[in-house]
C-alpha cells in the first residue's frame with residue numbers, strides 16, 4: 001500500500017507538470033485531461049494513505065511532519081547533495097541544496113505549531129508566502145529577495 005501511495009502521489013505531480021507543459025504549448029484540452037487524471041490520482045493516493053493509517057490527530061501529524069522534514073535536511077539531502085557535487089551535476093546540486101534549506105524552514109514552522117497545540121495555544125493567524133523558484137516558505141509578507149535562492153519578491157505567491 002505504501003508503494004501504491006508513493007506511485008499515485010508521483011503520478012499526481014507528474015500529470016500536473018505535464019498539464020503545465022500542455023498549457024504552455026496551447027494544448028488546452030490535453031492540459032485539462034492531465035489535470036483531471038491528476039485529481040483522480042490524488043483521490044487514490046488519499047484512499048491508500050487513509051487505509052495505511054498514517055492520518056492521525058493534527059498534533060501527531062505535525063510531529064510526523066517535523067520528523068520527516070528533519071530526516072530530509074539532516075540525512076537525506078546532505079547525502080544527495082554530496083553525490084551530486086561528486087558527480088559534477090550542478091543542477092541536481094542546486095535543487096538538493098535549496099530543498100535542503102527549505103526543509104529546515106518547514107521543520108521549524110511545524111515545530112512551532114506543534115508546540116503551540118501542545119500548550120493549548122491557538123496558532124497565530126498568519127499568511128504564508130512561497131517562493132515559486134525554490135519553495136522557500138515565509139511567514140507574514142514576501143521578502144524583497146528570497147534569502148534562499150535570491151529570487152525577487154514578484155516570484156512569491158500567497159497560500160490560500
Ligand SMILES: [Fe+2]
Nearest residue numbers: 069102103106
Ligand atoms: Fe518540506
Ligand SMILES: [Fe+2]
Nearest residue numbers: 131134146149
Ligand atoms: Fe527562493
